[in-house]
Amino acid sequence: xxxxxxxxxxxxxxxxxxxxxxxxxxxxxxxxxxxxxxxxxxxxxxxxxxxxxxxxxxxxxxxxxxxxxxxxxxxxxxxxxxxxxxxxxxxxxxxxxxxxxxxxxxxxxxxxxxxxxxxxxxxxxxxxxxxxxxxxxxxxxxxxxxxxxxxxxxxxxxxxxxxxxxxxxxxxxxxxxxxxxxxxxxxxxxxxxxxxxxxxxxxxxxxxxxxxxxxxxxxxxxxxxxxxxxxxxxxxxxxxxxxxxxxxxxxxxxxxxxxxxxxxxxxxxxxxxxxxxxxxxxxxxxxxxxxxxxxxxxxxxxxxxxxxxxxx
Amino acid sequence: xxxxxxxxxxxxxxxxxxxxxxxxxxxxxxxxxxxxxxxxxxxxxxxxxxxxxxxxxxxxxxxxxxxxxxxxxxxxxxxxxxxxxxxxxxxxxxxxxxxxxxxxxxxxxxxxxxxxxxxxxxxxxxxxxxxxxxxxxxxxxxxxxxxxxxxxxxxxxxxxxxxxxxxxxxxxxxxxxxxxxxxxxxxxxxxxxxxxxxxxxxxxxxxxxxxxxxxxxxxxxxxxxxxxxxxxxxxxxxxxxxxxxxxxxxxxxxxxxxxxxxxxxxxxxxxxxxxxxxxxxxxxxxxxxxxxxxxxxxxxxxxxxxxxxxxxxxxxxxxxxxxxxxxxxxxx
Numbered sequence: 010x011x012x013x014x015x016x017x018x019x020x021x022x023x024x025x026x027x028x029x030x031x032x033x034x035x036x037x038x039x040x041x042x043x044x045x046x047x048x049x050x051x052x053x054x055x056x057x058x059x060x061x062x063x064x065x066x067x068x069x070x071x072x073x074x075x076x077x078x079x080x081x082x083x084x085x086x087x088x089x090x091x092x093x094x095x096x097x098x099x100x101x102x103x104x105x106x107x108x109x110x111x112x113x114x115x116x117x118x119x120x121x122x123x124x125x126x127x128x129x130x131x132x133x134x135x136x137x138x139x140x141x142x143x144x145x146x147x148x149x150x151x152x153x154x155x156x157x158x159x160x161x162x163x164x165x166x167x168x169x170x171x172x173x174x175x176x177x178x179x180x181x182x183x184x185x186x187x188x189x190x191x192x193x194x195x196x197x198x199x200x201x202x203x204x205x206x207x208x209x210x211x212x213x214x215x216x217x218x219x220x221x222x223x224x225x226x227x228x229x230x231x232x233x234x235x236x237x238x239x240x241x242x243x244x245x246x247x248x249x250x251x252x253x254x255x256x257x258x259x260x261x262x263x264x265x266x267x268x269x270x271x272x273x274x275x276x277x278x279x280x281x282x283x284x285x286x287x288x289x290x291x292x293x294x295x296x297x298x299x300x301x302x303x304x305x306x307x308x309x310x311x312x313x314x315x316x317x318x319x320x321x
Numbered sequence: 322x323x324x325x326x327x328x329x330x331x332x333x334x335x336x337x338x339x340x341x342x343x344x345x346x347x348x349x350x351x352x353x354x355x356x357x358x359x360x361x362x363x364x365x366x367x368x369x370x371x372x373x374x375x376x377x378x379x380x381x382x383x384x385x386x387x388x389x390x391x392x393x394x395x396x397x398x399x400x401x402x403x404x405x406x407x408x409x410x411x412x413x414x415x416x417x418x419x420x421x422x423x424x425x426x427x428x429x430x431x432x433x434x435x436x437x438x439x440x441x442x443x444x445x446x447x448x449x450x451x452x453x454x455x456x457x458x459x460x461x462x463x464x465x466x467x468x469x470x471x472x473x474x475x476x477x478x479x480x481x482x483x484x485x486x487x488x489x490x491x492x493x494x495x496x497x498x499x500x501x502x503x504x505x506x507x508x509x510x511x512x513x514x515x516x517x518x519x520x521x522x523x524x525x526x527x528x529x530x531x532x533x534x535x536x537x538x539x540x541x542x543x544x545x546x547x548x549x550x551x552x553x554x555x556x557x558x559x560x561x562x563x564x565x566x567x568x569x570x571x572x573x574x575x576x577x578x579x580x581x582x583x584x585x586x587x588x589x590x591x592x593x594x595x596x597x598x599x600x601x602x603x604x605x606x607x608x609x610x611x612x613x614x615x616x617x618x619x620x621x622x623x624x625x626x627x628x629x630x631x632x633x634x635x636x637x638x639x640x641x642x643x644x645x646x647x648x649x650x651x652x653x
Contacts, residue, residue, distance in 0.1 A: 216383075225413065225420075227413035227444065240431075
């Protein structure tokens with residue numbers, strides 16, 4: 010266990026430069042569209058007004074001073090203020106804090122759906138390699154993965170909300186029932202990917218010498234598969250949890266828009282259409298930190314399951 | 322040998338693989354008997370069916386292969402038709418196997434203690450944690466692993482190659498099987514460790530009174546370890562004799578070739594003799610002798626008729642037309 014603690018510490022320390030890089034990229038985003046004052050100021054502002062705004066946002070300072078200031082404010086939880094029409098001068102931090110829990114619950118349920126479908130289905134498919142069941146699962150995964158999520162979301166709405174009236178069509182007013190459709194839309198593509206990965210990994214593991222060795226000891230097949238094979242086969246799935254989280258972040262932007270889900274994803278799309286640059290910047294930074302944290306968790310989980318990784 | 326009790330009797334065993342490209346006959350009529358307290362070496366080139374014999378005995382032939390003919394009897398019990406549950410109770414407790422490469426044959430994500438404990442608790446029904454740990458430590462001490470209390474908490478990747486193979490032996494012997502199959506147990510190890518492991522195996526087999534089937538391509542190893550040697554070629558046993566007899570009077574041309582290709586201490590040779598040609602394609606069934614294309618003494622009949630198994634002297638069996646007449650031909 011001591012090696013596990015050392016491993017976690019090492020990974021946390023290595024995450025620090027990544028976080029700094031993320032803040033730098035997010036900071037520089039402001040300069041990507043030319044003079045940032047054009048996005049931050051209202052149209053038809055006079056030269057004096059622009060100067061005043063430059064003063065206000067610290068844009069008359071050299072770039073590295075601005076970055077330092079940006080970091081300093083970040084450390085104090087200050088993400089600046091909104092410049093959007095409806096949210097002018099509201100704290101970006103407050104806007105995000107308001108929306109973040111919604112996105113987190115959507116992603117948590119989406120991830121749960123994706124792994125609780127993908128992992129068992131992958132095992133099933135591998136154990137019945139080339140059977141009708143296996144092939145049906147492969148066709149399903151191909152469809153589920155190829156389907157764009159906005160289209161799938163609309164299909165779900167039509168089927169479960171309009172035709173069958175089982176679930177609310179959008180928004181959050183239906184309590185837990187209202188999260189099911191968006192979470193399914195978000196999770197199903199990744200479930201397909203997880204299924205395929207689990208299947209191929211499982212197929213490879215059950216051909217390994219140690220599985221034959223376990224059989225030669227007379228262990229029950231159930232134990233060989235569910236204890237030994239699955240624990241080995243799940244390793245590649247764990248490595249991509251970090252990537253999955255990035256995928257979910259991107260997916261949530263689309264899904265939240267389709268289902269009018271008041272999360273960060275929709276805040277981003279709304280802020281982009283309102284040219285509310287500080288909010289977009291804040292959201293992206295928060296999501297980037299979230300992806301980094303997710304990768305860290307995946308790394309730790311991986312090392313927990315596979316002792317060989319702790320050495321590297 | 323007739324006075325001894327047979328542990329394992331294999332008759333006419335045929336194992337075939339059904340591939341899309343055709344049928345591969347990996348084992349083509351194996352006859353082999355292993356008696357109590359006996360060590361039998363199986364030698365032959367890569368791909369001649371040595372390991373497949375072992376997998377067939379344990380009924381672990383990988384898909385798409387299966388046993389298509391013959392019988393395997395363990396102390397009178399027919400194994401080829403045994404149901405899965407009873408076959409499982411044979412594996413590990415009655416017949417156990419040591420794998421070639423311990424670094425791939427141990428589960429990488431469980432500790433040594435977990436893996437040994439699992440097998441011991443299954444077969445000896447030890448469920449108490451403390452008692453189980455004691456048994457695991459005993460099993461490790463049997464294979465002379467230093468500091469077993471420490472080793473049980475270690476993962477396979479933390480052990481050296483020799484240690485891993487010792488753990489493998491401990492696993493195989495943990496349930497005192499009466500038949501131990503060792504499939505090239507030292508191939509993955511360096512020479513000094515090879516010696517240690519062989520010595521250990523020999524001592525343990527003598528101590529527990531089990532029989533051993535040692536699969537190897539190294540004639541030196543069998544000479545040192547085994548009472549009897551079976552020479553395999555292309556899925557068949559071509560010669561079967563006691564170790565001393567085989568080295569003294571090799572009778573099948575393949576055995577003769579094999580022995581002369583083996584360097585001898587004290588004899589200076591500019592070049593070692595080789596057996597010309599390569600192993601035949603097992604996908605084409607052969608009517609006659611499988612060695613015919615590479616044999617210098619091949620006759621007309623060799624290509625058409627499968628050579629019968631002939632006892633040339635007591636306990637010394639050869640499958641070769643040179644011996645079909647029953648007498649020793651000249652010039653061997």
